Amino acid sequence: MHQYLFYIGNFPIRAYGLVISLSIILATGAGYFFAKKEGKGYEKHIVDLGIYCGIAGLLGARLWDVFFFDWDYYSNHLSELLAVWQGGMAIQGGVLLGVLTGVFYCHQHQLDTLHLMDILAPAIILGQALGRCANLLNGDAFGAPTGSSFGLLYPETTLAFRTYGSQPLWPAEVWEGQLDMVIFALLLMFRCTKHAKGQCFALYVFLYSAARFCLEFLRGDYTEKVLGLMTSAQATSSLLMALSALAFMAAHFYELRQKRKRKPSLIINATRQKKEGIRS
Numbered sequence: 001m002h003q004y005l006f007y008i009g010n011f012p013i014r015a016y017g018l019v020i021s022l023s024i025i026l027a028t029g030a031g032y033f034f035a036k037k038e039g040k041g042y043e044k045h046i047v048d049l050g051i052y053c054g055i056a057g058l059l060g061a062r063l064w065d066v067f068f069f070d071w072d073y074y075s076n077h078l079s080e081l082l083a084v085w086q087g088g089m090a091i092q093g094g095v096l097l098g099v100l101t102g103v104f105y106c107h108q109h110q111l112d113t114l115h116l117m118d119i120l121a122p123a124i125i126l127g128q129a130l131g132r133c134a135n136l137l138n139g140d141a142f143g144a145p146t147g148s149s150f151g152l153l154y155p156e157t158t159l160a161f162r163t164y165g166s167q168p169l170w171p172a173e174v175w176e177g178q179l180d181m182v183i184f185a186l187l188l189m190f191r192c193t194k195h196a197k198g199q200c201f202a203l204y205v206f207l208y209s210a211a212r213f214c215l216e217f218l219r220g221d222y223t224e225k226v227l228g229l230m231t232s233a234q235a236t237s238s239l240l241m242a243l244s245a246l247a248f249m250a251a252h253f254y255e256l257r258q259k260r261k262r263k264p265s266l267i268i269n270a271t272r273q274k275k276e277g278i279r280s
Contacts, residue, residue, distance in 0.1 A: 064093020143170025
């Protein structure tokens with residue numbers, strides 16, 4: 001783990017910032033590839049979307065962490081609100097504000113929002129997977145002590161070490177990054193099947209939320225429980241799993257309904273063409 005890559009004078013170039021920047025760039029590049037492959041001209045919007053959604057995602061991730069996880073601390077340390085290198089970026093808030101920004105962009109440019117969300121879902125989870133590499137290098141989003149010789153040992157300069165010392169910790173951020181790559185592959189496979197509009201994005205939300213819910217049992221960077229039952233991230237994941245499952249099913253039934261509406265008109269058109277052919 002190398003928090004600092006090198007210095008320019010007294011200014012440190014941090015691995016965290018570099019990898020986060022690369023995750024946004026590479027996710028945007030993957031999104032461009034998927035959009036261009038679709039052949040509907042969406043690719044000309046992808047770079048702008050990457051910039052706007054990337055900035056919004058960073059802002060949302062920071063604000064979500066500050067207000068939902070650490071407000072007791074930051075309310076007394078306002079000067080550290082932007083000190084993201086100390087840890088404190090909640091991916092759920094980043095995805096939420098990033099997606100809302102993307103929806104607004106699509107509305108402003110009259111794009112098919114659900115279709116574009118389906119196209120970009122694999123790119124988003126790819127960016128999240130790379131982002132967890134940044135967490136590992138920075139020593140945040142860490143796990144709880146394993147109570148054995150198995151686990152990650154963090155350097156003294158990291159938040160993980162300041163929290164638990166030299167105890168081996170569960171590799172929660174590593175496993176999340178690996179699961180994100182599995183979800184990336186599953187979404188690509190799903191995109192190759194016949195599916196209703198919006199289902200790929202709903203599947204992305206469900207799979208990531210399920211993975212995050214389970215991995216929260218291993219996290220050690222915060223332990224507060226909502227109503228004494230689950231962490232705030234687990235509560236959010238539970239809600240998102242329910243909503244995405246409903247959205248997945250709703251998209252399926254809406255597609256079936258649209259097919260039933262189209263079927264009579266197709267029969268009528270076919271009959272009309274047949275009659276016109278007989279007359280001629």
